[in-house]
Amino acid sequence: MAGNSFGNLFSLTTFGESHGPALGGVIDGCPAGIQLDLDKIQLDLDRRKPGQSAIVTQRKEPDEVRFLSGIFEGKTTGTPIGFIIENTNQKSHDYSHIKDSFRPSHADYVYNKKYGFRDYRGGGRSSARETASRVVAGAIAKQFLKGIKIRAFVSSVGHITLDKPYTSLDIDQAEQNIVRCPDPEKATEMESFIKEVRKDGDTVGGTVTCVIENLPIGLGEPAFEKLHAELGKAMLSINAVKGFEYGSGFAGTAMRGSEHNDLYNEDGTTKTNNSGGIQGGISNGMDIYFKVAFKPVATIMQTQPTIDIEGNPVEMHGKGRHDPCVVPRAVPIVEAMAALVLADYKLIDQARKHNNI
Amino acid sequence: MAGNSFGNLFSLTTFGESHGPALGGVIDGCPAGIQLDLDKIQLDLDRRKPGQSAIVTQRKEPDEVRFLSGIFEGKTTGTPIGFIIENTNQKSHDYSHIKDSFRPSHADYVYNKKYGFRDYRGGGRSSARETASRVVAGAIAKQFLKGIKIRAFVSSVGHITLDKPYTSLDIDQAEQNIVRCPDPEKATEMESFIKEVRKDGDTVGGTVTCVIENLPIGLGEPAFEKLHAELGKAMLSINAVKGFEYGSGFAGTAMRGSEHNDLYNEDGTTKTNNSGGIQGGISNGMDIYFKVAFKPVATIMQTQPTIDIEGNPVEMHGKGRHDPCVVPRAVPIVEAMAALVLADYKLIDQARKHNNI
Amino acid sequence: MAGNSFGNLFSLTTFGESHGPALGGVIDGCPAGIQLDLDKIQLDLDRRKPGQSAIVTQRKEPDEVRFLSGIFEGKTTGTPIGFIIENTNQKSHDYSHIKDSFRPSHADYVYNKKYGFRDYRGGGRSSARETASRVVAGAIAKQFLKGIKIRAFVSSVGHITLDKPYTSLDIDQAEQNIVRCPDPEKATEMESFIKEVRKDGDTVGGTVTCVIENLPIGLGEPAFEKLHAELGKAMLSINAVKGFEYGSGFAGTAMRGSEHNDLYNEDGTTKTNNSGGIQGGISNGMDIYFKVAFKPVATIMQTQPTIDIEGNPVEMHGKGRHDPCVVPRAVPIVEAMAALVLADYKLIDQARKHNNI
Amino acid sequence: MAGNSFGNLFSLTTFGESHGPALGGVIDGCPAGIQLDLDKIQLDLDRRKPGQSAIVTQRKEPDEVRFLSGIFEGKTTGTPIGFIIENTNQKSHDYSHIKDSFRPSHADYVYNKKYGFRDYRGGGRSSARETASRVVAGAIAKQFLKGIKIRAFVSSVGHITLDKPYTSLDIDQAEQNIVRCPDPEKATEMESFIKEVRKDGDTVGGTVTCVIENLPIGLGEPAFEKLHAELGKAMLSINAVKGFEYGSGFAGTAMRGSEHNDLYNEDGTTKTNNSGGIQGGISNGMDIYFKVAFKPVATIMQTQPTIDIEGNPVEMHGKGRHDPCVVPRAVPIVEAMAALVLADYKLIDQARKHNNI
Helix, strand or coil: CCCCCCCCCCCCEEEEECCCEEEEEEEECCCCCCCCCHHHHHHHHHHHCCCCCCCCCCCCCCCCCCEEEEEEEEEECCCEEEEEECCCCCCCCHHHHHCCCCCCCCCCCHHHHHHHCCCCCHHHCCHHHHHHHHHHHHHHHHHHHCEEEEEEEEEECCCCCCCCCCCCCHHHHHCCCCCCCCCCHHHHHHHHHHHHHHHCCCCCCCEEEEEECCCCCCCCHHHHHCCCHHHHHHCCCCCCCEEEEEECCCHHHHHHHHHHHHCCCCCCCCCCCCCCEEEEECCCCCCCEEEEECCCCCCCCCEEEECCCCCCCCEEEEECCCCCCHHHHHHHHHHHHHHHHHHHHHHHHHHHCCCCC | CCCCCCCCEEEEEECCCCCCEEEEEEEECCCCCCEECHHHHHHHHHHCCCCCCCCCCCCCCCCEEHHHHHCCCCCECCEEEEEEEEECCCCCCCCCCHCCCCCCCCHHHHHHHHHHHCCHHHHHHHHHHHHHHHHHHHHHHHHHHCEEEEEEEEEEEECECCCHHHCCHHHHHHHHCCCCCCCCHHHHHHHHHHHHHHCCCCCEEEEEEEECCCCCCCCCCCHHHCEEEEEEEEHHHCCCEEEEEECCHHHHCCEEHHHHCCECCCCCEEECCCCEECCCECCCCCEEEEEEECCCCCCCCCCEEECCCCCCCEEEEEECCCCCHHHHHHHHHHHHHHHHHHHHHHHHHHHHHCCCC | CCCCCCCCCCEEEECCCCCEEEEEEEEEECCCCCCCCCCHHHHHHHHHHHCCCCCCCCCCCCCEEECCCCCCCCCCCCCEEEEEECCCCCCCCCCCCHHCCCCCCCCCCHHHHHHHCCCCCHHHHHHHHHHHHHHHHHHHHHHHHHCEEEEEEEEECEEEECCCCCCCHHHHHHHHHCCCCCCCCHHHHHHHHHHHHHHHHCCCEEEEEEEECCCCCEEEEEEEHHHHHHHHHHCCCCCCCEEEEECCCHHHHHHHHHHHCEECCCCCEEECCCCCCCCCCCEECCCCEEEEECCCCCCCCEEEEEEEECEEEEEEEEECCCCCCHHHHHHHHHHHHHHHHHHHHHHHHHHHHHCCC | CCEEEECCEEEEEEEEECCCCCEEEEEECCCCCCCCHHHHHHHHHHHCCCCCCCCCCCCCCCCCCCCCCCCCCCCECCEEEEEEEEEECCCCCHHHHHHECCCCCCHHHHHHHCCCCCCCHHHHHHHHHHHHHHHHHHHHHHCCCCEEEEEEEEECCCCCCCCHHHHHCCCCCCCCHCCCCCCHHHHHHHHHHHHHHHHHHCCEEEEEEEEECCCCCHHHHHHHHHHHHHHHHHHCCCCCCEEECCCCCHHHHHHHHHHHCCCCCCCCEEECCCCCCCCCCCCCCEEEEEEEEEHHHHHHCCEEEEECCCEEEEEEEEECCCCCCHHHHHHHHHHHHHHHHHHHHHHHHHHCCCCCC
């Protein structure tokens, strides 16, 4: 109800500002007895962290997670898992240029209006640094979802688009390059383009596609909590996201029913998958796939006119080390949010399944 | 937690199957003392109901709402507003063709898998008939939101797209034609196309655009409950929706930061509105606009192969009177869901506002 | 969040005023496939309804429930169960005496202050008539909880107290007399006392004890959602309830640890049961038992001084047919609320159980 | 939904085991702009902490809270307030005696059954040490509730009962003695009794009474979320609590309506206050008062028979430093939970108030 919790039966509450002492979260409802591989959690954090490659921000943040509860002798205990990530980089910045002015297309202005004042250090709560906590929780959700494969990858950077259907790609290849695009040629193009944009002191948007395999049939609830509605909310809650589509998505609106309908095979699978693995809000056993649109990063290394807190016009120039394009680092965040959604629905499914006929 | 409620402080719970005795809902949390115009509620129901024009399903459903509680002497009392809509059309159908077979791209199959059996009469709970209850609640939310303008319209049917920015349109014109497209020429084109598609026994998809004006600054919560995340969830929970984008949306991913950023005027408004009226998940006082993608209706008047409950191949032919294109009737549903989201956030905003500095 | 819903995975939302057209509710999350015995539901309604015996209000309300959804071919479908109970008695009253005055120890005054005005007809939403909807939902929850025995009975009326431990009683006897006290002698005493009090135009309070048998071990959650905390909330949410205690309760505060501790048998059961079947908020497999305190009914057939809406002193005399003592009719309500709590916790338990070691 | 969160608009999520690295919590929804007095928070922690006096456990835990987010320049920012309390005492214990055996009337047995195994170090999550986090959050809630006075005190220890009505007491005197009883003579009696009990290696129960003054009229919601229902749940969620009553409570059940009804003064206050400041679940402007029953501490310094994990009979002797009576330390916990309930309802009230007539 204040926006910092996600999920019902498997839930995450996060806290922390980009430049406070620490950020962290509480994972509640994770079933007991899950043997956790802590290295895999750190690995996902490393996929998100700054400084990991030549095309992301060069800020240094070790992003090491410290678990405080809910794990005993390597296994989840069924009690809440509290964790923190210390902000080691917190004191090194100079914020005088944004303290009293509003960065264009950032949340500075609305935070001031909504709360009366704001923690102006590097975006405060509105910083995408908050997503580190999501990655921790998502990595635990992934381990709970053993057997279900959740993989995301970059499907476009600016105008450079990976047009092939995901089924023709080797998605694992995405982790072999710094863009996280599974098509090596496209990845090279994208990398060059990001570097070119950065040289201009500019930024660019892109899309991330996510594919979920091996999901059982029956996850999702009718009416308001359709599986794709919750996935959509999860993705739209990630910083800089402007759109979400699943299955045939926006392109499907131009199709006729006779070509869009997915006809059944005798085993209940479908010959095509315009549905994107979801019918009536409920998983149908086919792959789920969806695409997430990220806007260009708002902080650019160019001078922009803006206003200060009194409404006076001022000039502002981006400082510090920022991402020219957010999608390579967004890949593990998309996966994490997908995992959180699925973990919640899996528990809901288990809750009521045993009373079925 | 079972998917039939939406909202927190201003909430709606719906119930009802398409061919049970009645459907209805409970609106909870609507503040006391709101003088309700019941005609306006019925008007929105009429905009959604079958049989209203030559291009929608010709089924007859009066869709008259009966309020059972929460209204006294014409005003809301602050207690829950219960209402029902009787299903007058419930007994006239023959369901033998779908009882034991699964309509392609419908929820029949997943309902059977999830629940063990299903109410097979006309889609049961998965029928879009459930949205009638949403329209009732949305119409009350609109009255609570007095002064805030929420208008939706059809922005594409199949490949016919209204390309003009909404700011160049007279949105009120949308209600002057049966397609609900504010551009009369495009509306005529769309109407012809829908009729042509219907003649083929086929269906087609489309998009609905929604514009919200006069929203105060500060609505929305950071992190997981960003205003657009909840709007996205609301829209994706409508039957047949495959995608959601707001502001620059998917097109924005191809832009550079320097062109995408919305620069401030001295009064805090912005010169452009790629943000779509939302920054960091919080309304910034500019118009909110978003687009919703609807797939082609799955029921077509053509013979399709499918399987029965035992997995045997069978032939199926659409029966009854169905919509060739869902978007004209979806317009009031999109508005209703937007109103429900905003009513909830307005109350949340009021809850905490008075403690600001 | 507006107080009209209860439960998470198995939830009930109620609506309706005592003298509006109808009251009703929505049960959401009840698993699919439960064969419902509708007669048993009506039976519980009959145990609560007015006019059932010589010691309760002689108002006539048939209290017949009409189900609108969620049940198909006699079984729950997994979708929300909507139902209504028409208020047949709604037009026969004269409310002029309470329209502008506040009945002492009723909610009239606070409703006016909270909402600005109120539906003054017979208590409106604050009427205990709302509990009819709870009884419907509780009766369905009981059927879902097959095998778990939930029985309540009257354990005191005024100063007349049933002092024997419940284990020495034949609880089923409670339904053999109109007081619903399982001790026939005490029941006779209580009945006489209630009649005497009524003759005085007065009312009297009492207690209801509830015993739950055959509950599996492990229901309940640590910290804030301890099983007894939710049971306590459920009971305190019933009209006229002033207190709740479970196990040794208030009497246990005077005991020493050495006498209060429940020592284990080798099978994990305990030799005594001061714990009341709950340890650390989680069921331990022993019987759960708790006691609920009901105040005397506030409407008395005597003249009382009070104030009107302007604060002027006025005289008020109870009109209509009211209960001299609420506990006989409260018995099925206590059972219903207990069943709702247990149904919710049973689903939560099932959600996470399968991931245990 | 896993029991570790409390509240809706003003919420607390806690995590942490008694002997893990740290415990802590996240306070979400606290309005922005509240100038926090951090000393007052620590003061409440000190009132709860071990080792504070001769009649409580002599364990040493500094219980220093470290805030990680949500506070900037001394004021709340409106974003989540994360905090931790390090467990400095965590390594000094020997748990071999409880690792494989179940302490009578502790949660050991049910945790093992529910979760498959347990963190056996000192009670783990079931330890009352968790309430330290509640005290932190409650202390912040108190500051948000400026002007509303919430004071609790010990009203009985074993059979020694403070029988005077709270209105005849100087409640502030409670903090002048180590028992926290506002009657100095009774306090002395209670202190002696606690020491005597401890000398016997035994423990004893007691009650805590809480009085809330200056609460505005109108807080609380009808039906399921009555103000006293939520207060009851809050209190019953505290470790070792067995009962809750407010206003006339259990004693009120023996009264007649004619003596129990609270008659109005012309200003809307009442001449008596059997209602305990709440009518129909909504505050009426009179003092709220309620009583909470605590069982005797289960850990006694005597040898008790019990069973081990295989069901074999074993002998167990309490080790370490434990409270002979929990009520003196429970006083700030009761206040904290009351403050959390009120903060939540105050926000809910503010949410809807401005739409009243």
